[in-house]
Amino acid sequence: MTSHVDPSYIDPTQINPRAVRLVEAFKDALARLRDEEGLTFADLNAATALLQKMQHATGVPLATVAMPLYSELFQGGQDGYTPSNDVESPTVIHGSPHIDNPGTLPMRPDEPGTPLIASGRLLDGNGKPLAGAKLEIYHASDDGTYSGLYDDGVPTHNLRGHQFTDDDGRYAFTTITPVPYADAFASAVDGIPEAAAALGRSLYRPAHIHYEVHHPDLVAPWYGEIYFTGDPVIPVDFVGPKMAHPALLANTVLHGEPEDIAAHGFTGPYRTAQFDFVLKTRTSPETATVKETVA
């Protein structure tokens, strides 16, 4: 029966003091921005309207579209563990083919791009290898697009695959070197190029490889992107200059010696990229105690 509901009745057991405090603190922060930085209601409306337009153009959730505004704040990495995005990327496609370790990502016979051999180890917070972890791997092609997202004739799982780490926690695979890319839908939105330019940001994201790591011992699956040391797009990243956290950078080397190239079966220069993941398992300490390792 709802006929005698008192419209002023609030159930005290439903009140969440933390939520009340956070909303108040958020308003206080906005008031500070208004008073000290000249923030206007029109500014806030312009920002939310732009986010809405981007969401409409890209089809990804509004929460993901808003990430460039604040995700750097919550990225972690202070505890010695490889910072995780904690959420799956909208560019993932499940059911990718299994590849050997070492192996090669599925690619077209004429796949354009500089060959890349990516390798490293998966370690827990004590520096012990994480064996048998499932590594989901995918990245954009040399023209900056992901396979399987558009009806463009590219095989669904092109440059997508998964492999399992060996007893030493090692992974290794051959692919082509990803390049910086701009989200075609987002950058076509009215006002986005201007907003990026006004913030000193590029429309591009630095080159990266997406990984997911799944293993029963992990406290949570790891989701994220590994970037390349020295990528000039990192400081002007569309999503923010700190997204490519120093703990997410792979060391990369370009190899051009003809004998070396021939020994690897390539026809031109190739790259190597080395990156070790440090991941929190159920027996890992709060702060990782992994020593610098060279795999």
Ligand SMILES: [Fe+2]
């Ligand atoms: Fe990406």
